Amino acid sequence: MPVMNMIQAINDAHKVMMRRDPDIVVYGEDVGFFGGVFRATEGLQKEFGKQRCFDAPISEGGIVGTAVGMAAYGLKPVIEIQFADYIYPGYDQIVSEVAKMRYRTAGEWSMPMVIRSPYGGGIFGGQTHSQSPESLFTHIAGLKVVVPSTPYDAKGLLIAAIEDPDPVIFFEPKRIYNGPFDGHHDRPVTPWARHKASEVPEGHYTVPLGKAEIVREGEEVTILAYGTMVHVALAAVEDNKIDAEVIDLRTLVPLDIETIEKSVQKTGRCLIAQEAPRTSGFASELATLVQERCFYNLEAPVGRVTGWDTPYPHAYEWTYFPGPKRMKTALQKVMAD
Amino acid sequence: MPVMNMIQAINDAHKVMMRRDPDIVVYGEDVGFFGGVFRATEGLQKEFGKQRCFDAPISEGGIVGTAVGMAAYGLKPVIEIQFADYIYPGYDQIVSEVAKMRYRTAGEWSMPMVIRSPYGGGIFGGQTHSQSPESLFTHIAGLKVVVPSTPYDAKGLLIAAIEDPDPVIFFEPKRIYNGPFDGHHDRPVTPWARHKASEVPEGHYTVPLGKAEIVREGEEVTILAYGTMVHVALAAVEDNKIDAEVIDLRTLVPLDIETIEKSVQKTGRCLIAQEAPRTSGFASELATLVQERCFYNLEAPVGRVTGWDTPYPHAYEWTYFPGPKRMKTALQKVMAD
Amino acid sequence: MADKQPSRRNAPALALHVPEPPFRPGDTPDFSSIKVPPAGSAPRPDTAVAARETHPLATDLVRVLDEDAKAVGPWDPKLDADTLRKILKDMVTVRVFDDRMYRAQRQGKTSFYMKCTGEEAIATSAAAALDFEDIHFPTYRQQGILVSRGYPLVKMMCQIYSNPGDHMKGRQLPIMYSDKKHGFFTISGNLGTQYPQAVGWAMASAIKGDSRIAMGWVGDGATAEGDFHSAMTFAAVYNAPVILATVNNQWAISSFSGIAGGERATFAQRGIGYGIATLRVDGNDALAVYAAVRWAAERARSNKGPTMIEFFTYRAEGHSTSDDPTGYRAAGEAQSWPLGDPIERLKAHLIGIGEWDEERHSEITKNADAEVRAAQKEAEKLGILPEQGKSDIGSVFEDVYADMPWHIAEQRDQALEEQR
Amino acid sequence: MADKQPSRRNAPALALHVPEPPFRPGDTPDFSSIKVPPAGSAPRPDTAVAARETHPLATDLVRVLDEDAKAVGPWDPKLDADTLRKILKDMVTVRVFDDRMYRAQRQGKTSFYMKCTGEEAIATSAAAALDFEDIHFPTYRQQGILVSRGYPLVKMMCQIYSNPGDHMKGRQLPIMYSDKKHGFFTISGNLGTQYPQAVGWAMASAIKGDSRIAMGWVGDGATAEGDFHSAMTFAAVYNAPVILATVNNQWAISSFSGIAGGERATFAQRGIGYGIATLRVDGNDALAVYAAVRWAAERARSNKGPTMIEFFTYRAEGHSTSDDPTGYRAAGEAQSWPLGDPIERLKAHLIGIGEWDEERHSEITKNADAEVRAAQKEAEKLGILPEQGKSDIGSVFEDVYADMPWHIAEQRDQALEEQR
């Protein structure tokens, strides 16, 4: 089976789908001839022509706004926002239009589209190339929100997202484009090739939206994570020899509540990891759901491992980033309580 | 003491402060000659001149963007976004600029300003005149978020917000501009004049940011609420004869965690009310904090009373709005568990 | 506190200019300073012309009907009388409809209404000038498009009443119509959003090698939104087959057009900055509106790219039922408006060419009135707003997604329980 | 799926136009199609002139230095030789600084760097033309402003290294400078945001009756953002004392200016749409830059309102250290650029008027090199990026608010605990 890193898997998902569906159109800043600053759309313009893959003006509002029109026409736009930190100028079109279209017209118009964006920190990108704004989208009814953590999932989820009848925000943790970074920034980076999820089938397959994956079974505590934090959690669990069940949510909305409930009912403890700032992050929603639904199973408060309630500080990246130590402390706490 | 409704109190806060501080400038759509669509800025242009109170182009991004420049100059902009539903075109300037300015420059530039906006539903305003987007701001480090629930508080909090050295998002629940609406939409509206918090002192006073108020003391359960939900909660408590402690948060960020903890430690039960959609609403953050900090006091899961995860449906306003029945059911549940 | 600045050189003190409309309550409006070029004087370039050749038209005014309601000049679309009578009838219907629905709101039958009085020619004539397969991305004063395209009045009213006849299940504010079959994109409460959407639709049509075009609409006030700029930019960059209309009715709620930049340039001039073909048109002249839209459509259809059109008109009534304009503008402005009433002007033209008379005119007015009343009766059979919001609680939870996820299903069950 | 549309009439199929730069890797660039008007040919209107009188200049090109590096025509600012030498020296310093810091990034001493090679005249000359008390709202290629205003190079480097000499505590990406005293507003990573901010500052200055003005900066690519539009709109409406500069260096990362609309109009023409005074200027001609900014400043200071200036130039190097332009544009474009190198042109001019020679030029280059090296040594004493992020963990939690709220204090304590 081909071995791919995450960018290659994402690139391949585009190709597979553009070959199958002539209504897919891909655009965004620098995505055309150059293939995107992270090269996720490399080769698309060459294979599918300039009418199906092209550069867009630097106007995230315009990119999303025109995508609304294209979706209304019947096309399936798959657009790239160069960095999630730059999605805000398109926020009104996403929140007020993309998300609400099916509802406000009772299904007369729908908005099948995928909004892809590299996100998260750990690359010394400073305040404006590091953000994790997922909770600003999980709050918006009408959007689905997906965060893959491996090449296999990235391709399968992206294909599922493209085939979904509803708009999907697809956040790609850029820190793991090239390898499953586990937060040990002082160690050499493991390339994807050494991870089994880098085996990516050729052609079409999907990883269904709304289904979490138990990436490690365990009995003592449930860890809910997504994106880069999955790898940080797994490493912390191994480092500290804790028999944790690690769940990769993969889709934040709609959430796979069943898998979560079952696990917490079993373990009686729960820790949630997110890279985003703590207050009103998605971890808060998860913690609330867990305590609402598994209260009588819980032996300790649901814990949170998160980024801090500050912007992402360039030089202090590793103070900010929720790495193995923060994970360990939180694990110890949730286990001790 | 003068008796005021909430609009009059807000209007008065502007006047008191503009008389004291020549650097305060007020602008927004229709706020100048006309005094705003809700009349919150009535009379300001007449008293303070067109250079200090004026109409703005319909560009929320431009309104906030120019306010950043004015604050950088040394003025204190107090700007109005006509409806909170229309704040999104200004979201990038708020999130990327206003919120992060002090931090990114280590205090070299700060952004003292107040962004006022009528918010919430209950007025048959449909999807775009009813939203409660507070959690999209509580997630953003660097912003303070305030929601008043009475004329007295509205004036005192607005003055405190104007005097604050940091940017404050000031959401005014428009449903209670004219009276303390308690969710009983089928009953005649009580005017503010019959509520003691309509007694609003003349001149300058503040209600400090970051301090909640216990609006009803009780032993059986703690209800955390803000804005319109305070009145709904109080009515539900009286209707159902539950000895609840009702806390009006008033400021969401920074939160008065002490008052919350103390109360939940006493009652052992907690219910949180918000009008916003449930998923990733501010109630989730509150529930998470409560279970993190008062876990061993809790006798039942922390409950949530919220709007639904749908846009605000025009005709089905009262299905959407978290009214007395929803409050009652949730209270019964949190009491029974 | 603003830094105290040591006085510098002898530089004069700066001052902020805050635009002020010429008249306020109590003033007697006098619009004689508005330059109205004679009908027929604006040149009509070929539709394939380079964009820049149209740019002088951005400060001119395309007018066809002269003072005597004669059609003159190169822009005369030379329409047959049936087409003219159809536009006239549509305008009359819109005005009658507006009056009835405004009254319905005042009677408590619904929550909100917005009239387009004085602007009827724009939407009805633009709709007539495009093909039925072309699509409009309207804002909220283009009810004339629906009327022109034969959308049932009763359906419009059911939307206004949010009753079971509203195919949007009562979810939208009154007048936020939507109809795919009639090429009328769902109106958004968020100003300006539809403008880049129209461009995107037109881009899609071009991508697919289709021949249909799109027309986007925005008000003078809303041109200030960032979406206006992205629409213009994308339209220019990709040479999209789109018509971008700005309805300059002089007011945006209580702010006059100067607050949107109208003191410094015409709105049509915006197009020059993007290198887009541009027309400024007498919006109260149904023939000029038709001719301009037809010109732009021909241009778009032959792959010559977008056109920006400013329709110069006047908002004769309040902004909406929530607004009382006597608080901010002079009484009698609408009456003094130099471009007259669009219905009166077309009517006079038709009479002038012997294709109309007062009798027939009162007849269509009466008919429109009857038609609107009948529609209202029918719509009200299905209910008015205060009666809504009870019959189908479960519907609130549908259509958030194509399939209802568990969390929304749970909330639906909770809501159903609540209503018991 | 896109609706199948029945074929309609004989309308030709539409097609999407996607702009393509004239040259791609492998091509031999040839810019002879770019119209370069002779130096001295553009008229210079009075600074108090009506905005529209400047509009022909939006497609012209203000140039002072002719082919023989002589200063000609009405825009010649007639600067004394000291001022010219200062600008030249600043440009040389910027270029040397850029080279050293680019190399420092390549050596792993920091995470990121951006050069302004080929564009040095713009920021240095603009800075020279304004008063020190005026403020700039820059984007990321205006390091020349700081150099011109005498901001210490070592402080710039400390920012680039995020070391303890960085007064922003290492929080910003390298080159995101900020200095209030030098009238240099904090650079934002979010394109375009500074443009309306500059207008707001200028409005504030006008509100307070001050005499200071603001200058906002944006790139050709970033003009597409909504913020560009709000800046232009607010500037026009309130007649703000602001200069709005667009640096058109032909590229936005890998996208050429056509993707921002440059195929259809000049960027200067955008100003026409708003009724703002407009100049299009040879950005590689330090004298033209100076004269244009001076003109706009005089206009703003005398309450005549904003000016939009397009500086026409070329981005001679990659976008940043993260970019390799050989992947998307033809080699040799910078060399074939018809407007030449700004340093060479000013140098030749100074030599031509007998105020400079090759010797002195190599001397200032050597001096700049020495100065930059010395600064680098000093900065590196305080540390390079890989050594940062450890010394003051607590600082991460400061300055989110003026006073640290409890939740951030708790997080600080947790972080401090974590580092033990």
Ligand SMILES: Cc1ncc(C[n+]2csc(CCOP(=O)(O)OP(=O)(O)O)c2C)c(N)n1
């Ligand atoms: C983004 C946004 N901001 C503000 C509003 C509130 N609003 C509704 S209509 C209106 C005035 C619009 O004026 P104009 O564009 O001239 O259209 P007109 O009403 O004159 O037809 C305003 C400010 C809104 N609907 N959306």
Ligand SMILES: Cc1ncc(C[n+]2csc(CCOP(=O)(O)OP(=O)(O)O)c2C)c(N)n1
């Ligand atoms: C809102 C936003 N979108 C996208 C980016 C990513 N980005 C950074 S620089 C750049 C190109 C800017 O080009 P231009 O404005 O021409 O400036 P230049 O680099 O040529 O000086 C892009 C797309 C960003 N920083 N901010």
Ligand SMILES: [Mg+2]
């Ligand atoms: Mg208007």
Ligand SMILES: [Mg+2]
């Ligand atoms: Mg550029």
